[in-house]
Structures are given as C-alpha cells and as structure tokens.
Amino acid sequence: MSMVVANLPVQPPPLAAMPVDVLSPTLMPLVVNLLGALAILLVGWLVAGLAARSVRSLLRRTQLDERVAHAIRDPERPGQRNLRLDRLLAALVFWVVLVLALVAALNALNLTTVSEPLNDFLSQIFSFLPQLGAAGLLAALGWMVASLARAVLLQTAQQLQLDERLFSPEEEDDSDPTAPGLLSSQTLANLLYWLILLFFLPLVLNALNLGNQLLPLLNLLNTFMAAVPLLAKAATIAVVGWLLARTVRTLVRNLLGSTGVDQLGEGMGLDPQQPGQSLSGLAGTVSYVLVLIPTAIAALEALAMPAIAGPAIAMLSTVLGALPQVFTAAAILALAVVLGQFLEQLAVRLFTGFGFDHWVQQLGLVEDGEAQASAQASDQVSEQISERGDEQAGPEIEVPAPRRPSEVVGVAVLGAVVLFGAVAAANVLNLPAITEIVSGLLLVFGRILAGVIVFAFGLAIANLAARLIVSSQTVQAGLLAQAARVAILGFSGAMALQQIGVAPSIVTLAFGLVLGSIAVAAAVAFGVGGRDVAAEQLRAWRDALRQQT
Known part of the structure; x- marks a missing residue:
C-alpha cells in the first residue's frame, strides 16, 4: 500500500496559492518588456x-508640391486633380518611422523571429536611400536647369x-492672321526643356544602379x-x-511691286487685288522656293x-537641275501669250x-451683229419668262455681243x-511625247x-451664184438658185473634208456616187418623162439626114 502511494504524481500547488515572492522573478521582466514595447510604440x-x-x-x-504638380499637369485636361506631393511624402515618413518603432518594440519583447524580416526590409530601404537621394537630387537639378x-x-x-518678327504670317498669305505659325518661341522652349531633361536621364539611371537593366534604353539615349x-x-x-528665303521673297516682292510689274501681270489675266495672284507675289514665291531647295539639300546632307x-x-x-528648263519654258509660253x-x-x-467684216456680211457668211445679238437676247428673255413667269422674272441678262469676223481671225492668230x-x-x-501631241494638234x-x-469660200460662191440666178428673173429662178447653191455647197463641203483629212477616199467615193446618182436620176427622169418629145x-x-443624103 505504501508502494502505490509513492508512485503517484506530485500535483503542483495552484498559482493563486503561490506566494508573491515566487511570482515576481517570472512576471516582472515580461511586464517591464511589454510596458517598454508599448512605450516605444507610443513614442514612435x-x-x-x-x-x-x-x-x-x-x-x-x-x-x-505645387511646382511639381504644375510641371507634370496635362494642359489638355484642365479638370484633372493635382498631385498632392506633401500628403504623399508625409504619409511615407509617418509609416517609415512607425515601422522603425515597431521593430524596436519587437526587439524589446525579444521577438527576433518577427523583427528580423522587418529589419532586413528596412536595411534594404535605408541602404537604397542614398542612391534614391542622389537620383532625386540629380532629377531636381535637371528639372531646375x-x-x-x-x-x-x-x-x-x-x-x-x-x-x-519671325513667325507672323505673310501679308499675302491666305490664312488666318491670328493663327500661330509653324514654329514659335513656346515650341522651341518646350523642345529645349525636354532636351535638357533627356540629358539628365542617364545620370539619374546610373545613380539608381539601373544601367544593366536599362542598357537598351541607355544605348538608345546614347x-x-x-x-x-x-x-x-x-x-x-x-x-x-x-529666314533667308523669307527675306529674299519680301525683297523681290517689294522691288517688283514698286516697279509696276503687277500691271503687266494684270494684262496677262492676273488679279493683283487677290492674295497670291500678283506677278510680284509669284516672283517672290519662286525666289522663295529657289532658296529653300538648296537649303533643304544642305540640311539633309548635314544629317x-x-x-x-x-x-x-x-x-x-x-x-x-530642271528649274532652268522650267523657267525657260514658262518664259517662252509667257512671251507667246x-x-x-x-x-x-x-x-x-x-x-x-x-x-x-463688211465683205463677209455681204457674202452672207454671217448675219448682222446687232440682229444676232437681239435675237439671242430675246431667246434668253423668253426662256426666263417661261421658267419664272412674267411677274417673277429676274434681272435682265447681259448678253455678250457676238464676235465679229475680224475678232474670230484674231482669236485664231x-x-x-x-x-x-x-x-x-x-x-x-x-x-x-508632249511635243508630238502638241505638234499633232497644231497640224490638225x-x-x-x-x-x-x-x-467659207464655197459658201460665198454658192450665195453669189444663187443671187445671180435669182436676179436673172428666168423661169423657175428660185428652184435653179437653190439647186446651184446646194451643188456648190456639196462640192465645197467635199473639198473641205478632203482638206481636213477625214477619210479622203470615202469622201471622194461618196461625192462621186452622189453626183453620178443625180446624173442618172436626171437622165432617167428625162427619158421617162420626155419620151414623146x-x-x-x-x-x-432622121428626116433631116435623109434629105441631106
């Protein structure tokens, strides 16, 4: 019985029953560490x-923050929210200090297993801060410059x-004078701004030790x-x-304008009052192009x-190289005009x-000019009245006078x-090819x-013959006059077509067939109708021949 009692486990006394001097060495360091950690968190x-x-x-x-927000703001989106750099940096500083306090509190509690990852994270951040600071300073310096x-x-x-002075539109340019030019000081300033930032970009990347990762970009930048x-x-x-081309254009235009060359251009059909249609303006534009072409060649060679x-x-x-020939051809055409x-x-x-003119009218080739003009005017007025009615007829239409025969000859010349x-x-x-085409047109x-x-000569001869036959007052003079007129017109028409060259063999054959058919028809008509006679x-x-024999 005593053996069984000796093998039973010994029960420890309850914690409440333990004296205070036994609890103090165990709980006091834990309580002190906990209070210290809380104090560190609070202070942090x-x-x-x-x-x-x-x-x-x-x-x-x-x-x-306002300057940075203004620098990165998109001018095409005026309603966008600004970047609050002060809030962003303040939050970053707050959480960095708080994480440091948390690490210190964990170390005070001897929780190294939890604090070591945070320590490594903070070590990496703080080891990267000098590089980040250098990159930030370089970026700020580049932005300031x-x-x-x-x-x-x-x-x-x-x-x-x-x-x-440089980018304002020309006086003769048909454009809006308030519109900005192709180049402006604002454009050049923005180009210089981004070019300087581009110069500082490799320095910033090298400060961040990102040269190897961004090697293609650096090669592109180089x-x-x-x-x-x-x-x-x-x-x-x-x-x-x-600038030289603009200056030359202005000088040429003003010089030629002062010599009165625009009046010569007005005689050639140019309107000096219209923008870009004066002869001096055209000469200025030509000189402008002549200066720009060598400039473009030199600029391309410089690349x-x-x-x-x-x-x-x-x-x-x-x-x-083709411009001298073009100018020579243009001068020849202008001289020809x-x-x-x-x-x-x-x-x-x-x-x-x-x-x-009087001789042509006497031959009956054209009608009287005044009668023809009045006939055209009456025809157009009749058409207008028939379309709109008598009360709603529009204004009178000015009918151009018909050209006189001498004017037609002048136009042909x-x-x-x-x-x-x-x-x-x-x-x-x-x-x-063009020479052959124009030569062919000239020949045609x-x-x-x-x-x-x-x-025209055939028509004149036909009218003259008809008048002579009518004036003879013979029997059936009108019919004979018309027959003679038609015959002469047919003969002259055939000659005209043959002269033009419109299938001369066909024209000759057709004229011969028509003339032969008319002769045969006349013979048949005479033989059938005048058989008794x-x-x-x-x-x-026959009787006369018999008497003679």
Missing part, C-alpha cells in the same frame, strides 16, 4: 506624426518679339545624344535658310544619313480696216501663236482651218 507613433506634420508644413512653405532655360528663352523671345549635334546643325541650316537623305537629295537635285495678244489686236485692226509657243516649250523641257488645227476657209426630136433628126 508620436514621433512619426510629428515628423509627418513637419515634412508637410515644410513642403507647403516651399510650395514644392530645364525650367530655368525654358523661362529664359521665353522671356528673351517675348522681349525681342521673335514670334511677331545614339540619340550622338545624333543631337547633327540634328542641331541641320536645324540651324534649315532655320537660317528659311549624314545616306539611307534617308540620299533619295531626298537626289530628288531635290533633279528638281533644282504676250506676242499672241499683240498679233491678235493687230490682226483685228488690219482686217477691220480692210473691211473684212492668238491660238496659233500659243500653240507654236507650246511646241517650243515642250522641246525645251525635253518632253518628246491647221487642216481644220484650211477646211473652214475652203468651205425625144421620139419627135429623133424623127426630125
């Missing part, structure tokens, strides 16, 4: 809040009024940086050439990119002085001279003119 929370408030107050006083350069350029352009001098050289050449600039340079060189107008007026005066000038211009341009028009002249005449001839 207070310090975090104080640090966040200090950072936010400092940013508000320096207005750094870019902003300062843009502000200086804008202020200088505003004081010198570069936009008004390639672009290497091309920047070439681009700057080409842009300088283009801008200087463009040192044969794959891109080679075809463009070849094209511009071809155009520049001027000479044609002079010869037209001379021909009209000569033919009018010789009485050509003008057309012939212009065609000859077109042939010469096509030869200068070395365009054999010459044949048509010869045919018209032949038919013919028999009597034959008997009389």
